[in-house]
Every structure is written in structure tokens, then in C-alpha cells.
Amino acid sequence: MSRYRLHPSPAQEATLLEHCGHARYVWNLAVEQHAHWQPGRTPAPGFAEQCRQLTEARAASPWLTAGSIIVQQQALKDFHQAMANFFGTTHRRPTWRRRGRSEGFRIVAVKPGDVRRLSRKVGQVRIPKVGWVRFRWSRPVGEAKSFRVTRDAAGRWHVAFAIVPVSIATPGTDAAVGVDRGVVVSAALSTSELLTVPALGEAEKKRLVRLQRALARAKPGSKRRAKVKAAVARLRAREGDRRKDWVEQTSTDLARRFDVIGIEDLKVSAMTRAAKGTLEAPGRNVRQKAGLNRGILANGWGRLAARLEDKAPGRVWKVDPRYTSQTCNACKHIARESRENQALFSCVACKHRDHADVNAAKNIRDTAAGHAVAARGGLPLGGPVNREPQRDLLLTG
Ligand SMILES: [Zn+2]
Numbered sequence: 001m002s003r004y005r006l007h008p009s010p011a012q013e014a015t016l017l018e019h020c021g022h023a024r025y026v027w028n029l030a031v032e033q034h035a036h037w038q039p040g041r042t043p044a045p046g047f048a049e050q051c052r053q054l055t056e057a058r059a060a061s062p063w064l065t066a067g068s069i070i071v072q073q074q075a076l077k078d079f080h081q082a083m084a085n086f087f088g089t090t091h092r093r094p095t096w097r098r099r100g101r102s103e104g105f106r107i108v109a110v111k112p113g114d115v116r117r118l119s120r121k122v123g124q125v126r127i128p129k130v131g132w133v134r135f136r137w138s139r140p141v142g143e144a145k146s147f148r149v150t151r152d153a154a155g156r157w158h159v160a161f162a163i164v165p166v167s168i169a170t171p172g173t174d175a176a177v178g179v180d181r182g183v184v185v186s187a188a189l190s191t192s193e194l195l196t197v198p199a200l201g202e203a204e205k206k207r208l209v210r211l212q213r214a215l216a217r218a219k220p221g222s223k224r225r226a227k228v229k230a231a232v233a234r235l236r237a238r239e240g241d242r243r244k245d246w247v248e249q250t251s252t253d254l255a256r257r258f259d260v261i262g263i264e265d266l267k268v269s270a271m272t273r274a275a276k277g278t279l280e281a282p283g284r285n286v287r288q289k290a291g292l293n294r295g296i297l298a299n300g301w302g303r304l305a306a307r308l309e310d311k312a313p314g315r316v317w318k319v320d321p322r323y324t325s326q327t328c329n330a331c332k333h334i335a336r337e338s339r340e341n342q343a344l345f346s347c348v349a350c351k352h353r354d355h356a357d358v359n360a361a362k363n364i365r366d367t368a369a370g371h372a373v374a375a376r377g378g379l380p381l382g383g384p385v386n387r388e389p390q391r392d393l394l395l396t397g
Pocket of ligand 1: 328329330331332333347348349350351352
């Protein structure tokens with residue numbers, strides 16, 4: 001996934017906003033239909049049925065007919081993928097979309113001639129009913145199969161091309177790594193490296209607090225309020241960009257350095273429970289940590305796992321997370337008491353001591369390496385995670 005800043009002219013922006021409006025309308029229609037569905041009732045309309053209904057809706061509404069059928073159909077497709085993710089328990093249920101909040105639409109069947117470079121820093125992409133729109137050529141663009149155009153809350157437009165992901169060559173060293181979603185840090189590696197998802201800096205956080213106060217004081221509908229709101233959105237967008245960059249860099253780095261990558265097999269719902277569980281032994285800043293975990297959960301962890309599987313297909317192993325944090329990596333003794341506190345593991349059996357998250361990461365590494373060896377030997381321990389390629393699915397974060 002590569003994202004570029006899109007620079008539409010004012011006239012183009014009007015049409016882009018119309019596309020967003022159509023996509024939102026179709027999406028919300030689908031949300032409505034599925035909202036009435038209950039388990040055990042007749043099935044909610046599937047994709048094919050909804051496409052048929054879309055054709056009817058277009059016939060009845062000139063407003064929709066004037067728009068792009070691709071935009072509208074893909075909104076339906078995005079919705080069905082979102083429902084599939086929801087039933088797969090990796091995502092929350094798709095909800096109603098509101099105007100002005102991370103809007104976007106997707107274009108498929110992109111031909112090689114639909115993206116071109118104008119100069120060193122300027123490219124153009126052809127968007128149905130809009131024409132050629134400029135974007136900042138900040139990196140090389142691979143051969144795109146589809147792309148998604150988004151407008152964030154700060155009013156910035158982006159285009160993200162879905163490129164057939166280039167998997168990264170395995171180093172061929174048999175090196176294995178375990179990645180633990182830490183409580184104290186964002187992620188711990190079995191190599192003892194501790195990774196932190198970048199957040200806003202101290203000065204930025206202070207500014208955010210000031211802005212939020214100003215927002216609370218500003219008169220509804222006033223110019224000042226709109227201005228402060230935009231400034232808040234810009235800060236949030238900056239934070240989101242940093243997270244995305246972090247995920248890309250971290251996944252590339254791990255895929256390059258290790259043959260076997262073990263990660264916790266945590267469904268988002270299970271992770272939420274785990275976060276609560278850690279609060280049973282509350283320390284200082286527990287609320288903040290809970291907040292941090294929620295942030296990782298929503299934006300970083302799932303994305304990191306998905307990108308690892310894109311970049312290192314067949315080399316990522318999802319490991320049952322039970323006991324990884326209570327098992328001593330040195331002697332394999334399992335005891336809750338060994339987890340002295342959030343940060344320190346101190347084995348009650350052999351006195352082995354380690355950073356608690358690193359100890360867990362090592363356990364994950366060992367299990368993953370075991371699976372990988374068994375798979376090579378043909379033992380039925382289960383294969384690497386089979387995931388449908390998701391590159392052309394919902395791509396906003
Ligand atoms: Zn031990």
C-alpha cells in the first residue's frame with residue numbers, strides 16, 4: 001500500500017466529494033439493511049442481491065445515475081468485506097458513515113495508462129468522471145490494480161494505490177523472532193528490542209490539550225470553532241501517519257531479518273479482554289496504558305500482523321498466546337507468580353529473570369520456530385496462516 005498526497009483543482013474536488021457522497025450513501029444503505037438482520041432470520045441480502053438493488057436505485061434516482069457505478073459498487077464490496085471481517089471477529093461491526101469523517105471511495109480495473117508521471121515530483125491519476133488529478137510523486141508507484149481516494153478530517157486528499165505486494169526475500173538464515181504485544185511497551189521482540197509506536201510529542205500533546213479546551217469554549221457554528229477543529233484534526237492525522245509509517249518500517253525490517261516470525265494469535269475481541277485482565281493488577285498510569293493498548297489495538301497491531309503476512313507470506317506463524325507471559329523461557333515452568341509485575345519476569349522455579357514482554361516474545365519465537373520445523377518435516381501441526389489477500393479491500397485506517 002502506498003499513499004500519496006492528492007492535489008485536485010477546486011472543480012475536481014467538487015466531483016470527488018460527490019463520489020464520496022455516493023459511496024457513503026450506498027454504504028449507509030447497506031448498514032441499514034443489515035441492521036435489521038438478526039441471527040436465525042432469513043439471511044441479509046448478499047453482495048449480488050445488493051448490486052441488483054443498486055441498479056434499481058440508480059434507475060430511480062438521477063442523482064446516483066450521474067455518479068460512477070464503480071464507486072458505488074465498490075462501496076458495496078467494501079461493506080461486504082467489512083461484514084466478513086466482523087464475522088471473522090477481526091474487526092468491529094461496520095457502522096454508519098458521516099459526512100466529513102475520513103471519507104473515500106475506491107476505483108478498480110485500473111489500467112497501466114491510468115497513472116503517469118508528469119515531472120520529478122508530480123504524477124497524475126485518471127479518476128472516472130473527474131479526469132486527470134495531480135498527486136505528489138513522493139515515491140515510485142508500482143503497477144496499481146486499484147486505488148482508493150480518501151479525504152481525512154483535516155481536509156487533505158490522498159490516493160493509495162493497491163499494488164500487488166512485493167514479498168520480501170527470506171534471509172535464509174533460519175533466524176526466528178517472536179513479537180509480543182507488550183503492556184509496558186508497544187511490542188517486544190525476542191531479541192530484547194523494545195518497540196514503541198510513535199505518538200505525539202510532548203509539545204504536540206500540550207498543544208492538543210490547549211486546542212481541545214479552546215474547542216470546548218468556542219461558540220458552535222463560529223469560524224473560530226471550525227478553525228480549532230481543523231487544527232485538532234491535523235494533529236490527529238499527523239499521529240495516524242506516524243503510526244502507519246511505523247507499521248511499514250517495522251514489518252519490512254522483520255521480514256528482512258528473520259525467516260520465521262511468530263506473533264500472538266489475538267483476535268481483536270480477545271485482545272480487549274486481555275487488556276482488561278492486565279488491569280487486575282493495577283499500577284500507576286493504568287488508565288493511560290489501557291488507552292495506549294486501545295490505540296495499538298485499533299490502529300497498529302492488526303495492521304502490523306497483516307503487513308507482516310503480506311511481506312513474509314508463509315513465514316508468519318500465529319501462536320496461541322495463552323501462558324506465553326507466564327511461562328519461563330529458560331526452564332518452561334508455568335506460574336502466574338513469576339510475573340513479578342508488568343515489567344519484570346522472575347521465575348519462581350529457576351530464578352531466571354528477564355523483561356516480562358521479552359520473555360513472552362521468546363516463548364512465542366520458540367513455538368513459531370517449532371511450528372516451522374514441523375511444517376518442513378511434514379508433521380500435521382498446522383500450516384502458516386491462510387489469509388485471503390486483502391490488498392484491494394478497505395484501505396482507510
Ligand atoms: Zn525458570
